[in-house]
Amino acid sequence: MITQHDIVIVGAGLAGLRAAVECVDQADVAVVSKVFPTRSHSGAAQGGITASLGNEEEDHWEWHLFDTVKGSDYLGDQDAVEIMVRDAPRVIYELEHMGVPFSRTPEGKIAQRNFGGHTRDYGKKPVKRACYAADRTGRVVLDTLYDQCLRHQVKFYSENYVLSLVFDGKRCAGVVTYDLATGELHLLQAKAVLLATGGCGRIYKTTSNGFASTGDGIHLAYQSGIPLEDMEFIQFHPTGLYPLGILVSEAARGEGGFLRNRLGERFMERYAPMVKDLAARDVVSRAILTEIREGKGISGRGYVHLDLTHLGEEKIQERLWEIASFVRIYLGIDPVYDPIPVQPTCHYVMGGIPTDVDGRVLMDEKGTIAQGLFAAGECACVSVHGANRLGCNSLLDLLVFGRRSGLAMKQAISKVEHGTLTKDSLRATEEKIKKFFNVRGKEKIGEIRQRIQLLMMEKGSVFRNEEGLKKGIEEIRSLMEHYKNIGAVDKRKAFNFELMEAMELGHQLSLSEVILFSALHRRESRGAHYREDFPVRADRYFLKHTLVFQTPKGPDIRYKPVKITRFQPEARVY
Amino acid sequence: MLIKLKVFRFDPEKEEKPTYQTFEIEADPMDRLLDCLNRIHWEQDPTLSFRMSCGHGVCGSDGMRINGICGLACQKLVKSFKEEVLIEPLPVFKVVKDLVVDLGPFFEKYNSIKPYLTTKTSPPDQERKQSPEEHKIFEEAIRCILCACCTASCPVNQNKETEGYVGPAALVRAFRYLFDSRDEASEERVALLDQKDGAGGCQTLWKCTEVCPKEIPVTKQIGRIKKRIYDAR
Numbered sequence: 001m002i003t004q005h006d007i008v009i010v011g012a013g014l015a016g017l018r019a020a021v022e023c024v025d026q027a028d029v030a031v032v033s034k035v036f037p038t039r040s041h042s043g044a045a046q047g048g049i050t051a052s053l054g055n056e057e058e059d060h061w062e063w064h065l066f067d068t069v070k071g072s073d074y075l076g077d078q079d080a081v082e083i084m085v086r087d088a089p090r091v092i093y094e095l096e097h098m099g100v101p102f103s104r105t106p107e108g109k110i111a112q113r114n115f116g117g118h119t120r121d122y123g124k125k126p127v128k129r130a131c132y133a134a135d136r137t138g139r140v141v142l143d144t145l146y147d148q149c150l151r152h153q154v155k156f157y158s159e160n161y162v163l164s165l166v167f168d169g170k171r172c173a174g175v176v177t178y179d180l181a182t183g184e185l186h187l188l189q190a191k192a193v194l195l196a197t198g199g200c201g202r203i204y205k206t207t208s209n210g211f212a213s214t215g216d217g218i219h220l221a222y223q224s225g226i227p228l229e230d231m232e233f234i235q236f237h238p239t240g241l242y243p244l245g246i247l248v249s250e251a252a253r254g255e256g257g258f259l260r261n262r263l264g265e266r267f268m269e270r271y272a273p274m275v276k277d278l279a280a281r282d283v284v285s286r287a288i289l290t291e292i293r294e295g296k297g298i299s300g301r302g303y304v305h306l307d308l309t310h311l312g313e314e315k316i317q318e319r320l321w322e323i324a325s326f327v328r329i330y331l332g333i334d335p336v337y338d339p340i341p342v343q344p345t346c347h348y349v350m351g352g353i354p355t356d357v358d359g360r361v362l363m364d365e366k367g368t369i370a371q372g373l374f375a376a377g378e379c380a381c382v383s384v385h386g387a388n389r390l391g392c393n394s395l396l397d398l399l400v401f402g403r404r405s406g407l408a409m410k411q412a413i414s415k416v417e418h419g420t421l422t423k424d425s426l427r428a429t430e431e432k433i434k435k436f437f438n439v440r441g442k443e444k445i446g447e448i449r450q451r452i453q454l455l456m457m458e459k460g461s462v463f464r465n466e467e468g469l470k471k472g473i474e475e476i477r478s479l480m481e482h483y484k485n486i487g488a489v490d491k492r493k494a495f496n497f498e499l500m501e502a503m504e505l506g507h508q509l510s511l512s513e514v515i516l517f518s519a520l521h522r523r524e525s526r527g528a529h530y531r532e533d534f535p536v537r538a539d540r541y542f543l544k545h546t547l548v549f550q551t552p553k554g555p556d557i558r559y560k561p562v563k564i565t566r567f568q569p570e571a572r573v574y
Numbered sequence: 575m576l577i578k579l580k581v582f583r584f585d586p587e588k589e590e591k592p593t594y595q596t597f598e599i600e601a602d603p604m605d606r607l608l609d610c611l612n613r614i615h616w617e618q619d620p621t622l623s624f625r626m627s628c629g630h631g632v633c634g635s636d637g638m639r640i641n642g643i644c645g646l647a648c649q650k651l652v653k654s655f656k657e658e659v660l661i662e663p664l665p666v667f668k669v670v671k672d673l674v675v676d677l678g679p680f681f682e683k684y685n686s687i688k689p690y691l692t693t694k695t696s697p698p699d700q701e702r703k704q705s706p707e708e709h710k711i712f713e714e715a716i717r718c719i720l721c722a723c724c725t726a727s728c729p730v731n732q733n734k735e736t737e738g739y740v741g742p743a744a745l746v747r748a749f750r751y752l753f754d755s756r757d758e759a760s761e762e763r764v765a766l767l768d769q770k771d772g773a774g775g776c777q778t779l780w781k782c783t784e785v786c787p788k789e790i791p792v793t794k795q796i797g798r799i800k801k802r803i804y805d806a807r
Binding site for chain 2: 036040244497
């Protein structure tokens with residue numbers, strides 16, 4: 001079946017929904033999501049959204065700009081970062097007007113809290129910049145945007161999984177979806193397609209990401225000849241609940257919590273004398289793992305303590321209700337009285353599909369635009385986060401660039417007519433599905449996935465080196481061979497999750513290769529990418545963005561320059 | 575420890591009636607029931623269908639009936655159960671396959687209460703002011719994750735004669751907007767809710783409050799809506 005829409009948005013997290021709200025007044029918009037929209041992973045964001053409102057204390061967008069650039073270890077494109085931080089206050093007021101229930105100051109303004117890496121006066125001391133709704137900020141923004149979409153009658157294809165992008169010549173002209181409820185394939189034809197499919201944290205065993213975060217959109221683009229930018233930069237959030245990896249928001253430290261090792265030491269004082277526990281995430285994660293490596297983990301094991309016991313019950317209940325409930329449910333302890341066991345957990349991918357500042361996908365290092373194709377949110381790389389994202393800058397990224405993509409798509413579709421797609425566009429995907437159903441699989445999806453996840457933890461997480469990366473790539477390639485022998489056990493059509501997982505696994509394998517390959521070639525340490533064999537930043541050689549292209553011979557690497565406008569790279573000390 | 579999961583199985587396309595299948599699984603007492611279901615799906619029987627996403631009680635995907643009580647599989651730990659756990663789909667909704675139910679009607683009812691802030695005056699340049707006290711009134715309501723456990727547990731929704739009742743989940747969201755000091759459509763909201771199948775459908779049976787995975791005082795909030803309706807008459 002072929003259905004036409006002006007705009008098809010893949011992914012119903014904050015970027016996708018914000019884009020939908022932006023263009024629904026002038027276009028026929030459809031949002032495709034593999035889960036119900038309100039199940040999207042943006043809903044798991046806890047701590048807040050940054051904007052230099054200055055509601056609690058003096059703040060300026062120039063400070064926010066500097067912090068973001070420094071946080072990115074000077075790899076963020078400064079022109080794009082400037083657009084984002086200057087737009088931030090408008091974004092927050094707009095959300096507030098839509099109905100987002102932000103927490104409030106005694107004067108009735110939007111409340112703001114401290115967050116890692118956000119400082120006053122270019123790094124002097126922490127500043128309250130994160131606007132929040134307790135520790136459920138992502139969830140309430142997601143709910144509000146979903147409600148706005150209902151109000152404006154955006155068409156949703158919930159529980160539809162995108163299997164491929166469809167091209168009419170060089171122009172992206174739609175997507176093929178697999179309807180989970182019926183097992184039918186649909187061709188959704190569009191004048192513009194936005195990928196807003198989120199991250200790929202599920203490549204790693206320990207992750208804060210939901211099961212759906214398998215990097216589908218990133219890999220669909222890669223398969224279609226789009227390079228992937230800066231994929232070596234994978235963020236490990238310092239405080240994942242041990243051992244599950246569930247996110248414990250940086251808000252816990254923003255509200256005054258701190259980390260302690262086995263000896264009870266507040267060890268961050270040694271790693272970041274100025275801002276201590278509120279340093280950037282890459283710095284804190286490495287500090288925690290260094291303590292653990294030195295035998296200073298709690299009971300000599302793989303975690304440290306996040307101590308909130310001095311905050312008092314009232315503050316914890318009021319501002320950190322969700323994380324307190326996670327600790328109570330999953331560990332059976334109470335953060336009001338007990339320190340929380342935490343370990344770094346895979347949280348966010350800074351890299352992704354290269355775009356310009358209006359979400360247009362870029363096909364090469366020269367900036368050639370891929371017609372009809374847009375990307376926004378975690379799956380995209382603008383790049384505003386460079387080598388390391390600061391907390392609360394992600395929701396801002398989703399909203400700023402989700403909206404800008406929406407505006408750009410509205411403009412783009414006014415000059416385009418639907419091409420003539422036939423059912424042939426479905427055929428390749430149909431063949432792929434048929435093959436999966438006909439192969440008598442010897443290999444199990446679950447086993448291959450588990451091996452990827454362990455391998456990526458070992459070879460491609462916080463600490464990396466050449467030997468490990470090379471070995472990791474070899475192992476991934478061998479798993480790719482095993483992957484060819486998976487087949488369907490479940491032959492039924494309705495809610496055949498096995499089929500979706502098989503497709504996800506293909507994405508995960510290929511993205512693992514890209515991550516390790518990008519990491520192998522970056523022979524320096526920058527932001528979240530730390531090479532034990534090249535422990536310092538090497539601006540002379542690597543102040544540039546990685547681009548990995550898929551070729552028949554395997555991944556091919558090229559580079560493009562970083563845009564530097566106001567701040568020249570300096571030593572990064574917190 | 576060894577745990578047995580007795581799981582509801584049904585494929586309406588091919589089978590006339592549901593069956594129950596028991597899976598045995600070696601689990602850590604701290605494992606979530608969701609981990610057990612996943613391991614069954616990954617290691618023993620890929621045909622078992624259920625929804626899940628975040629795995630920690632934020633997205634609301636894995637609502638199901640566990641030993642007769644609706645809850646999230648990701649919020650229940652193995653250690654709280656003895657030997658066998660009975661796992662069934664949420665009641666009230668039509669089963670599509672195994673533990674997957676048709677939530678279409680749930681979201682339609684949700685949509686029917688106009689779940690969005692409605693204002694008539696134009697917004698200021700900055701934020702609309704709201705005091706912490708005004709915010710606190712609906713603070714608990716914004717914890718709702720639309721998992722549908724409350725609506726599935728409500729005896730009014732379970733009764734075929736009264737199944738048109740909009741249900742507790744939609745009313746929690748209605749409460750959230752009705753009691754938001756920024757909303758300027760309270761008259762319309764009250765009129766919308768003042769119906770047999772609106773807030774009037776609630777018989778104050780407390781089941782919703784008992785099962786809410788986010789500890790929202792659902793029944794009390796519906797009670798406050800009823801009072802607001804009463805005051806407006």
